[in-house]
Amino acid sequence: MMRTVVVVGTLLLGIGAVVAQQDQVKQTQAVMKGNGKNAGALAAMVKGEKPYDQATVDAALAQFEDTIKKFPTLFPDSIKGLKPEGDYFASPKVWEDRAGFDEHIKSFAKAVADVKGKITDLEALKTALPTIGKQCGGCHETYRVKNG
Template sequence: MIRAAFVLAGLGLGLTAVTAQSNPIAERQQTMKGVGAATREGAAMAKGDAAFDAAKAQAIFKTYADAARKMPGLFPDSSKTGGETTAAAKIWEDQAGFKAAFAKFESDAAAGASVANLDGFRGAFGAATKNCGACHEVYRIKK
């Protein structure tokens, strides 16, 4: 019985992975939802609405770094439209700039991964989230 449950769980994970691979719009939207959740948590710490927690800070920057590595590969030509995407045509017109924006985001996330106090977190979090805004200005359609 337990073995069957593991097999079914494994099949479910495999199906989810296949679905995500075949639907890059859904995968990038899901990835950005994770970034958004991490940003909300980080903003609460940065503002003092939540206590600084080094482990949570590291998790936020890990979420950012993981997304930065993953996102550039989730924009094949076949995903320019559909799925309620807010991806701007500029992504495909300026692949070098788009990839450079994510490289900078990853670099800033890596720099923040070892923050040990609130002041350090605020600086690193501000730098990383500034990248989010800059990228969205150029590469995202405003709705």
């Protein structure tokens, strides 16, 4: 009887851990999708598909800053090597080369800090967006893997 309780308890713990991992992955992906959405909104203005909108610019930069704050907690050891559903997942390199990953977070943070408060019109946005986009792409090149 005692043993059954222990086994069931262990199983439940195991399931709990898996759910926690998937929640973490979902949360990480939600943050990154937010980046994608905001970067897309900025790109649409640069391409002239949408009129320049200061509120959209400010919201995007605020979200990038928020991402930078969250980055250190978005990839805990518990989700290392997981291949979640969706278009992308984090490369094992995030964990194997944490120092390199942290460098990318830092340079992304610097790029965002450099343009913050300076994007006040379309011309400024056109100059700033590529410097930010380079940071997104630079990190993805090494640390993000396409599913499938």
